[in-house]
Amino acid sequence: MAKLNAAVLSLCVVMALAFLAGQSAAGRYYPDKVQDKVRNEVEKAIARDRSIGPALVRLVFHDCWINGCDGSVLLDKTPTDGTNTEKKALNNIGLAGFEVIDTIKQKVGAGASCADIVAFAARDAADILSSGKIFYTIPGGRKDGVVSSAAVADANLPESTFDFGQLQNNFDARGFTVEELVVLSGAHSIGVAHLSSYQDRLGGADSTPIDPDYQAALNKVTPPSLLQKGQNPTVHNNARDETAEFQKDAAYNPVAMGVNPARIVLDNSYYPNNLVNKVLFKSDWVLRTDGFAASKLEEYKNNATEWNSDFADAMVKLSTLPAQGKNFEIRKNCRVTNQQNYY
Numbered sequence: 028m029a030k031l032n033a034a035v036l037s038l039c040v041v042m043a044l045a046f047l048a049g050q051s052a053a054g055r056y057y058p059d060k061v062q063d064k065v066r067n068e069v070e071k072a073i074a075r076d077r078s079i080g081p082a083l084v085r086l087v088f089h090d091c092w093i094n095g096c097d098g099s100v101l102l103d104k105t106p107t108d109g110t111n112t113e114k115k116a117l118n119n120i121g122l123a124g125f126e127v128i129d130t131i132k133q134k135v136g137a138g139a140s141c142a143d144i145v146a147f148a149a150r151d152a153a154d155i156l157s158s159g160k161i162f163y164t165i166p167g168g169r170k171d172g173v174v175s176s177a178a179v180a181d182a183n184l185p186e187s188t189f190d191f192g193q194l195q196n197n198f199d200a201r202g203f204t205v206e207e208l209v210v211l212s213g214a215h216s217i218g219v220a221h222l223s224s225y226q227d228r229l230g231g232a233d234s235t236p237i238d239p240d241y242q243a244a245l246n247k248v249t250p251p252s253l254l255q256k257g258q259n260p261t262v263h264n265n266a267r268d269e270t271a272e273f274q275k276d277a278a279y280n281p282v283a284m285g286v287n288p289a290r291i292v293l294d295n296s297y298y299p300n301n302l303v304n305k306v307l308f309k310s311d312w313v314l315r316t317d318g319f320a321a322s323k324l325e326e327y328k329n330n331a332t333e334w335n336s337d338f339a340d341a342m343v344k345l346s347t348l349p350a351q352g353k354n355f356e357i358r359k360n361c362r363v364t365n366q367q368n369y370y
C-alpha cells in the first residue's frame with residue numbers, strides 16, 4: 028500500500044511539473060505553441076514597459092475596425108497605397124506596439140498571420156492588465172490583407188469629438204450595439220492621449236461638460252497653448268494613473284470614489300470617472316447623453332464582474348470581425364506585403 032501511495036504521489040509530482048512547465052509567468056497556459064509564444068513576448072514587453080499593454084489593446088480595435096481583422100494597421104507600405112497607410116491616419120495618432128508585434132512575428136514565423144498576432148497580443152495584454160479578470164479565448168486563422176489606406180482609416184475610425192449619434196452609427200455599421208459601445212469605451216481606463224485629442228474639452232466654445240477641477244488640472248499640465256508651439260504632450264486617460272499633484276488639483280480621490288488606486292489596471296474605473304465628468308474625451312462624456320447608455324454606465328460602475336465579462340465578450344466579437352478584400356496571405360514581415368503586385 029505504501030509503495031502504491033508513493034507511486035501515485037510521484038506521478039502527481041511529474042504531472043504537476045509538466046503542467047507548470049507549460050505555464051507562463053502570469054499563470055496562463057495555452058496548449059497551442061503559437062499562442063504560448065505570443066503570450067511570452069507580451070508578458071516580457073509589459074514587464075519592461077507597462078504602457079505597451081494599453082497600446083496593444085488599442086491596436087486590435089484599430090486593426091479590426093478597418094476592413095476587419097487583417098493586420099492592415101501594421102503596414103508601412105503596400106502596392107496600392109504606397110506609404111500612405113493606416114498608420115498615417117490622423118485618427119491613429121499615438122498608435123504603438125508595432126515593435127512587439129515584429130518581435131513576436133520573428134518568433135512565430137509562418138505559424139501565425141500578423142492579424143492573429145495582433146488579436147492574441149491584445150487578448151494577453153487585457154488579461155495581464157486586469158490580473159486575469161478579463162480573459163477570453165479566440166480562434167486563430169485570420170489572414171493578412173494587402174491594402175491599408177490612411178484615408179479609409181480616417182473616414183471609419185470614431186473620433187474623440189463625435190457626438191452620441193455619430194458613435195452609435197459608427198458602431199452600428201459594424202454590427203455593434205450601444206451596450207457594446209459603452210462596454211468597449213471602458214478600455215479608456217488605461218492608456219494615454221495627446222492634447223490634440225481632448226483640447227476641445229479645455230475651454231472655449233466647443234467644450235462639453237467636464238468637472239472644473241479636472242479641467243483645471245488638465246489645463247495646468249497640458250495648456251492648449253502648447254499646440255501653437257508645436258508641442259502635443261500626453262496625459263493618462265484615467266486620472267487614477269496621474270501624479271498625486273494632478274489628483275489633488277483635479278479633486279480626484281480614487282479610494283473615496285470606490286476606485287482601486289493601482290495604476291494602469293484595466294478595470295471598470297472608467298464608469299465612476301465618467302459619472303462625475305472626469306473623463307478625457309467628448310466621445311466618453313456623450314455616453315451620458317443617451318438614456319440607455321447612461322443606465323449602462325451606472326450598471327458597469329456598480330458591477331465590476333459584469334463589466335469584466337461583457338468586455339471580454341465584446342473583445343471576442345471585435346477580434347473576430349471578418350476581413351474584407353480579395354487578396355490575402357500570411358505576411359513574412361508584418362510591415363510590408365509579400366508581393367510587389369496583386370492581380
Ligand code: HEM
Binds near residue numbers: 211212219224264
Ligand atoms: C468609442 C469610440 C472611441 C474613440 C472616439 C476613441 C478615441 C481614442 C483617442 C482619441 C485616444 C487617444 C489617442 C491619442 O491622442 O494618442 C484613444 C486611446 C485609447 N483607446 Fe480609444 N477610442 C474609442 C474606442 C476604443 C475602443 C473600442 C478601445 C479598445 C477596445 C479603445 C482603446 C484605447 C486605448 C487602450 C487607448 C490608449 C492607448 C495607449 O495608451 O497607447 N478605444 N482612444
